[in-house]
Amino acid sequence: MLVNALLIFDVDVLDEESRAAGIERAKKELEHIIPYLQENFKGFKNCALAGTAEDLYVRESRHIDCEYNLTIDDLLENRDQTDRI
Secondary structure, eight states, X not given: OOXXXXXXXXXXXXXXXXXXXHHHHHHHHHHHHHHHHHXXXXXXXXXXXXXXXXXXXXXXXXXXXXXXXXXXXXXXXTOOOTTOO
């Protein structure tokens, strides 16, 4: 089973040192995950760590400034933009 359990904040994924520090923080937090699962979930009593990801799972890294931000209504109504690319 794959468990995506860690959220590591304040990591600049474009900076190698920041990424490395984030990975170290994740490893320290990971030490608490298995005991928590074993103690709090019946089906995880005998669980063990099989491995970890080589790098952080990054959901976003860059935010682009633009002239117009799409809204949820733009998407739901499939609005056409004259300057689309």
